[in-house]
Amino acid sequence: MEETHRFETRTIHAGQDPDPETGAVMTPIFANSTYEQDAPGDHRGYEYSRTGNPTRTALEENLASLENASYGRCFSSGMGSINTVLNTLESGDHVVTGNDVYGGTHRLFTQVYEDYDLEFTFVDMTDIDAIEAAFRPETELLWLETPTNPLMSIVDIEAAAEIAHDHDAICAVDNTFATPYLQRPLDLGADVVSHSLTKYLGGHSDVVGGALLTNDADLDEQFGFHQNAVGATPGPFDAFLVLRGTKTLPVRMDRHCENARQIATWLDDHHDVDRVYYPGLDSHPGHELASRQMDDFGGMLSFELDATLAEASDVVSNTEVFTLAESLGGVESLIEQPAPMTHAAVPREERVAAGLTDGLIRVSVGIEHVDDLIADLDQAIESTL
Incomplete structure (x- = not known):
């Protein structure tokens, strides 16, 4: 697929030529573990499915095209992709990251890799001076999310990447x-893009996966080594499901963004809502930056109630259209309370200091009719508070 083709065309065709044997338009699910060799060591591109699988290759090429990357690697989960980046570091290395990163990322950093003598500094990534000040001679990686999870903060990718490169460090962006x-971090100077394919790229809450995309051949070689050596690779059916999801990504994201924008505006005027975190609002401190580095503002938002932990829990438990569940990015709308759910692994004092209050609620806005979604939130809030 020519890179000159528009994004919407590449979602459907990149990496996915019709099968040469049968003419099948959809990429076949190559459900096998091993491949015939013409002679010892003389194979036809594949030898063992942990190392490579044709269905997975199609997905990796498709995602690389969408991120304007030269290389792509897929994994069995988003955490598997993040772990692979950390696999490339050594004992004594230092990582600078955000103080409101996803709870699972925080857990991996602090409860797994700190035991292997990696050090992590958590800072407000919206403060470029704070990022700069956190760097040390041994800093090897700058890990950022934008928008962040769950406070929807916007990080200046171009400025952050420049700082990392000034210190001979790698800049990796979780673009989930x-x-x-909506956003292509490699075009803004980042070295690596990470995705949880479980979310919008899969899009239907029926598959778990991860990916790393880069234009750096050396980094890709390292990712490929650890992908094979550690073995956190997706099966062919998982790859097939994500390929199905990427085909409708543009039309789904358009509706996610449209619905989220209307819900954020409604919440912003609600008398029981103290604050709305959505970069599409003019009042959001990162709105101008998001307008520059994103093509739209996404389907994720959070809002803060003047409520106790128990009261906020009642609100998220009383919705009827929104489903109380972790994860995000499916066609259905989900609602959750970060404190006892997605960010439970973060110590309370750290969580509150970062702005993740007991009354904070995160919403993954789906593609249902927006009037039904607003009515559902209204009844859940009004019946509780």
């Missing part, structure tokens, strides 16, 4: 919330 349809 924005997707490549």
Whole structure:
């Protein structure tokens, strides 16, 4: 697929030529573990499916095209992709990251890799001076999310990447919330893009996966080594499901963004809502930056109630259209309370200091009719508070 083709065309065709044997339009699910060799060591591109699988290759090429990357690697989960980046570091290395990163990322950093003598500094990534000040001679990686999870803060990718490169460090961006349809970090100077394919790229809450995209051949070689050596690879059916999801990414994201924008505006005027975190609002401190580095503002938002932990829990438990569940990015709308759910692994004092209050609620806005979604939130809030 020519890179000159528009994004919407590449979602459907990149990496996915019709099968040469049968003419099948959809990429076949190559459900096998091993491959015939013509002679010892003389194979036809594949030898063992942990190392490579044709269905997975199609997905990796498709995602690389969407992120304007030369290389792509897929994994069995988003955490598997993040772990692979950390696999490339050594004992004594230092990582600078955000103080409101996803709870699972925080857990991996502090409860797994700190035991292997990696050090992590958590800072407000919206403060470029704070990022600069956190760097040390041994800093090897700058890990950022934008928009962040769950406070929807916007990080200046171009400025952050420049700082990392000035210190001979790698800049990696978790682009799960924005997707490549709305934001392409490699074009802004980042070295690596990470995705949880479980979310918008899969899009239907029926598959778990991860991916790393880069234009750096050396980094890709390292990712490929650890992908094979550690073995956190997706099966062919998982790859097939994500390929199905990427085909409709643009049309889904358009509706996610449209619905989220209307819901954020409604919440912003609600008398029981103290604050709305959505970069599409003019009042959001990162609105201008988001307008520059994103093509739209996404389908994720959070809002803060003047409520106790128990009261906020009642609100998220009383919705009827929204489903109380973790994860995000499916066609259905989800609602959750970060404190006892997605960010439970973060110590309370750290969580509150970062702005993740007991009354904070995160919403993954789906593609249902927006009037039904607003009515559902209204009844859940009004019946509780």
